[in-house]
Amino acid sequence: MPSLNRIVMRRSSRSWIKALTPHSLRVAEISGRWGESFNFRSYDQFRYPEYDICTGPFRGVDGRPLKFDLIIADQVWEHLDRPYGALKNVVKMLRKGGHFYIATPFFIPYHGAPIDCSRWSARGLRNLLIEGGFAPEGIRAEQWGNRAAAQRNLEKPWPPQYDETRDDLTDDPDFPLTAWAIAQKL
Numbered sequence: 500m501p502s503l504n505r506i507v508m509r510r511s512s513r514s515w516i517k518a519l520t521p522h523s524l525r526v527a528e529i530s531g532r533w534g535e536s537f538n539f540r541s542y543d544q545f546r547y548p549e550y551d552i553c554t555g556p557f558r559g560v561d562g563r564p565l566k567f568d569l570i571i572a573d574q575v576w577e578h579l580d581r582p583y584g585a586l587k588n589v590v591k592m593l594r595k596g597g598h599f600y601i602a603t604p605f606f607i608p609y610h611g612a613p614i615d616c617s618r619w620s621a622r623g624l625r626n627l628l629i630e631g632g633f634a635p636e637g638i639r640a641e642q643w644g645n646r647a648a649a650q651r652n653l654e655k656p657w658p659p660q661y662d663e664t665r666d667d668l669t670d671d672p673d674f675p676l677t678a679w680a681i682a683q684k685l
Contacts, residue, residue: 501660501661502658502659502660502661503648503651503652503658503659503660503661503662503666504604504607504648504652504658504659504676504677505677506661506666506668507643507668507670508602508641508643508677508679511641511679512600512602512679512681515600515639515681516537516569516600517537519568519569519598521537521538521539521540522538522539522540523540523568524539524540524541524567524568524569525539525540525541525566525567525568525569526539526540526541526542526543526567526568526569526570526571527542527543527544527545527557527565527567527569527570527571527592528542528543528544528545528570528571528572528573529545529547529550529552529570529571529572529575529589530544530545530546530547530572530573530574530575531544531571531572531573531574531575532544533571533573534571534573539569543565543567545557547575547578547579548578548613552572552579552585552588552589553579553580553581553582553584553585553588555588556588556589556591556592557592564591564592565592566592566593566594566597567592567593567594567597568593568594568596568597568598569597569598569599569600570589570592570593570597570598570599570600571600572589572599572600572601572602573600573601573602574602574603574604576601576603576617576619577603577604577615577616577617577618577619578612578613578614578615578616579616579617580614580616582616582617582627583627583630583631586599586627586628586630586631586632587631587632589631590631590632590633590684593684594684595684595685596683596684596685597683597684598681598682598683598684599628599633599681599682599684600679600680600681601624601627601628601679601680601681601682602677602678602679602680603617603618603619603624603677603678603679604618604676604677604678605618605619605620605642605644605675605676605677605678606618606644606649606652606674606675606676607652607658607676607677608652608653608657610657619678620642620675620678621640621641621642621675621678621679621680622640623678624640624678624679624680625638625640625680628640628680628682632684633682633683633684633685634685636685637682637683637684637685638680638681638682638683639680639681639682640678640679640680641678641679641680642672642675642677642678642679643668643670643675643676643677644670644671644674644675644676644677645667645668645669645670645671645674645676646671646674647666647667648666648667648676649674649676651666652676
């Protein structure tokens, strides 16, 4: 059963990724496993913290940064000590025209796995991506949440599982729980 916090985000994000024609993409995912649900041309996982994107781009055996059409960072950026530096490393690994997908929590409990450092709204993600080198016109960012879902985030066990008979997915723009964005390297 999916997490309540990710239902709306997954619907939106899946349509963004499908629009990129997944079967033609060379993809890397930083931590997470969401990318496994797509039929990508190639798919590599770099698990955090074993591979720390903050320390530099992922490199091939020749020492050069690996290049990708899409890099996915789903629910990992909030755990990074140096998210801006990490983003600059992502940009180095993207091919021209490539995309970076990022999803982060905004209003959910602290979860140190191994650490918990930051939160972003849709506007915050947009600003992060611009600071990292993406052009504003190449960025799309969204957020979702409401007070009822926030209340469910106080329940144990956490995170709350989606219950279609009780959970309202109506968005309250003034109460985001999660944010996500996709940016293209122009």
